[in-house]
Amino acid sequence: MVPVKVGEKFDYEAVNIDSDWNDSNDSELIMHTIHSYPAKFPAFIAWKAFEYAQNEGVKIKNVSDIFCGCGTVALEAKIHGYDFWGCDINPVATLIARTKSNTYNVDEILYYYERIKIKIENLDFPDDLYLRANARLQYWYYEKSYCVLYKLHYAIVCEIPEGKYREAFECIFSSILKACSKWLTKSIKPQVDPNKKEIDVLGQFDMHLHKFIKAVEEIKVANANTIIKCTNFLNEENLPKVDLIITSPPYVTSYEYADLHQLSSLWLGYADDYRTLRRGSIGSVYNSDAFFMDMKNLNNTGKNICEQLINIGMPMSKVKSVARYYVDMQNAVEKCYGMLRDGGMVFFVVGDTEYKNVKIQNSRHLVEVLEKNKFHDIKIGKRTISKRICIPYRDETGKFSKDKSKRKVYHEEFIISGRL
Known part of the structure; x- marks a missing residue:
């Protein structure tokens, strides 16, 4: 992890792969694999974040994941004996997360x-x-x-x-x-x-x-309290105080999670039409139809990226989706600030993407947001997403491919931390 400041010239692409965040010799618990989930980060990121925060002087009792997905951080917090509070807007995700973090006979x-x-x-x-x-x-x-x-x-x-x-x-x-x-x-x-x-x-x-x-x-049961809510973090008012936040927000221009979980949503009665679950999701093009894009609401990085996308002719619905994503992330970080106790730490796992040669620098945007919200000691590291799926190309069906003529997708992501 290397220090980074918005005001300084910093080459995000030149950040080296950090071996501490790239792999682990420890195998994951079976419970982490009971249900497939897209873009799930490996469990070792959670417990390495615990170790890192402790080494930096954070006294951990309460952990949170504000985009908790299928509950990787929730389960790791439980087995390490930390109380956990998490939420996700996707009811399928929170079903999986609760199942993984409960105890059974x-x-x-x-x-x-x-x-x-x-x-x-x-x-x-x-x-x-x-x-x-x-x-x-x-x-x-x-x-x-x-x-x-x-x-x-x-x-x-x-x-x-x-x-x-x-x-x-x-x-x-x-x-x-x-x-x-x-x-x-x-x-x-x-x-x-x-x-x-x-x-x-x-x-x-x-x-x-x-x-x-x-x-x-x-699983060896630890004495810890776990709360997982199906809710939009940006609308949640009853937020707990925590010592550590570890989260991986959905990527801008990435998956429509409601579409990927449509079978479960329909079978389990979460919606009669799965498309209704698209709305409210951060970064969803379907969440931006009525969004009034005001560049003044964006920080410098967000504004610059949206202007470039407009100049190359990206459809305005998608530009609005990018802008909405950045505004939502700015609001999310502000809410994280209010959740953390003095001396607490936040970890974001996020990747950069690209659209017709325009770099969509989610990492740079996030660092700028952290600094604006008075987080200090901001550091950044980079990891390869997975040795099993690090092939950076996908064919017409969406499957991973080694063919360099196919569409290239992100295969690395950033670990960004900040202190309160």
């Missing part, structure tokens, strides 16, 4: 599973069940797979009372939805594979359930 899990299997055997539904399905689910599923999934979810809701065990089973159910659908395997965007074969739905669920049991058995 294996015998009770198996008891509910036996009840579910018995319930499924005795269920009888009308022949037109598939024809009555949500049109979007008909689009994604063959009839047989849909009907088995329907019975499975119906049994979960009938046999498990509301609470952490039902959420755990719904999370496991959610984790198999793409594999059981026509969704193109490993694609980063919603795309049908017309040649994809149906798989054994109940067999897939059984496999994931027993993986979850192994994950539960692996």
Whole structure:
């Protein structure tokens, strides 16, 4: 980690890969892998941030992640004995995060599973069940797979009372939805594979359930309190005081998370139309339709980037999305300042992107925002996103590719810290 100041000339691209943040010899807990999640950073970033903050003199009791996603920081905080408060606007994300950070009795899990299997055997539904399905689910599923999934979810809701065990089973159910659908395997965007074969739905669920049991058995429970809310951080008023914030905001011009989680959102009843979940998401083009873009609201970096994008002819809807992202991030950092106790620290994991040769410097923008909000001792490091997925090109289907003629995407990201 090297010091950086906005007022000084600083070459962000010249920041070297920091081996401390790039890899770990320790394997992740199984619980971190119970449900796939896009752009999830590895668990070692969280516990290395704990170590770094402690070495810098931060006394950690309370940890937060304001864009908590699937709960990587939440779980690591729990097993390290820190109280945690986190939030995310995506209900699928917070379902996964709560499931990962709760404690369970294996015998009770198996008891509910036996009840579910018995319930499924005795269920009888009308022949037109598939024809009555949500049109979007008909689009994604063959009839047989849909009907088995329907019975499975119906049994979960009938046999498990509301609470952490039902959420755990719904999370496991959610984790198999793409594999059981026509969704193109490993694609980063919603795309049908017309040649994809149906798989054994109940067999897939059984496999994931027993993986979850192994994950539960692996964790040594620490005495820590965990709170995870499904809410927009920018609208949340009841924020706790914490010593350390570790977070990775969505990248500007990046994924539409509502689209990527549409199967779970529809099956679990979070929305009748998954597109309604796009609104409110930071950096979403769908969150900017009515956004009045006033350059005076942007800091110097944000203003400069938006002006360049306008000059090269980026559609105004997308320019407004970039501007909205930067305004939202400026407000988020200001709220982080209000959450931290004196001497506290914040960590942001963020990457730079590019649009038609215009550098979209999220790292520079964030450093400038931290300095404006009176954070000091601002430092920056760089890491390779993952050895497994660091190939920086993607083909027309969204899959990673080694072909240099294909679209290049970011494969490095920055770790940026600041003190209060």
